[in-house]
Amino acid sequence: MNIRQIDSHSDFLAAAGSLKKAYLLLYKSGSDQSECALKSIADAQTQGELAVFAADVSHVRDIHPQYGITTVPSLLEFDNGEFRNVVKGCNGPHYYTSYFENALYAVASEGKAQKSVTVYSTPTCTWCNTLKTHLRKNGIRFHEIDVSTDQQAAEEMTRRSGQRGVPQTDIEGEMVVGFDKTRINRLLDING
Numbered sequence: 001m002n003i004r005q006i007d008s009h010s011d012f013l014a015a016a017g018s019l020k021k022a023y024l025l026l027y028k029s030g031s032d033q034s035e036c037a038l039k040s041i042a043d044a045q046t047q048g049e050l051a052v053f054a055a056d057v058s059h060v061r062d063i064h065p066q067y068g069i070t071t072v073p074s075l076l077e078f079d080n081g082e083f084r085n086v087v088k089g090c091n092g093p094h095y096y097t098s099y100f101e102n103a104l105y106a107v108a109s110e111g112k113a114q115k116s117v118t119v120y121s122t123p124t125c126t127w128c129n130t131l132k133t134h135l136r137k138n139g140i141r142f143h144e145i146d147v148s149t150d151q152q153a154a155e156e157m158t159r160r161s162g163q164r165g166v167p168q169t170d171i172e173g174e175m176v177v178g179f180d181k182t183r184i185n186r187l188l189d190i191n192g
Contacts, residue, residue, distance in 0.1 A: 009063045013081070022053065028056065041093075073089065075087040102136070117135065121158070122144060127178065171187045
C-alpha cells in the first residue's frame with residue numbers, strides 16, 4: 001500500500017478533497033505506537049486502491065486541531081472530504097485490511113437499500129472474520145465495532161444480548177450471537 005506524506009492541512013485537502021474515500025494517519029516519528037501503526041497500515045493488503053496519507057505531528061501542526069485529535073497514532077477516515085471516523089492506537093495489519101476492505105465494499109455497494117447491520121467483534125476473533133467475510137461475499141454492508149477497544153460498546157452489547165462473546169450482529173435491532181449462518185441468512189434474505 002502506498003502512503004503519501006503530506007505537509008499541511010491545505011496539502012491534505014487539495015489531495016483528498018475530491019476523493020470518495022480517503023484516510024489520514026496522524027503519527028509522531030520516533031514513537032513505538034506510531035511506528036507500529038505506520039508499519040501495520042503499510043502491510044495491510046486490500047483488493048482495491050486506497051488513498052492513504054500520513055502526517056508527522058512533530059512537523060505538521062495544523063491538522064490535528066482541525067479534527068479534535070489529541071493522541072497519536074490516529075487514523076482519520078473521510079468520505080467525500082468529510083471527516084467520518086477515527087481509529088486510535090496501533091492495530092495489526094489484519095485489522096486494517098478488514099477495516100479498509102469494509103470501506104471499499106461500502107463505497108462499491110452504495111445506493112442499495114438494505115437493513116441496518118452492526119457487527120461487534122475483536123481483531124483476533126476467527127469467527128468474527130468468518131462472519132464479516134460471509135457478509136461481504138453476499139453484498140451486505142455493515143458497521144463494525146471493535147469491542148476490545150470500546151468498553152462502552154462492549155457493555156451495551158452485553159446488556160442487549162446477555163452475552164459477552166463475539167461475534168454478535170445487530171440486524172435492525174435484533175441481536176444474533178455467534179456466527180449463526182442460518183439465522184443471519186434468514187434475517188438478511190441471503191440465499192445459501
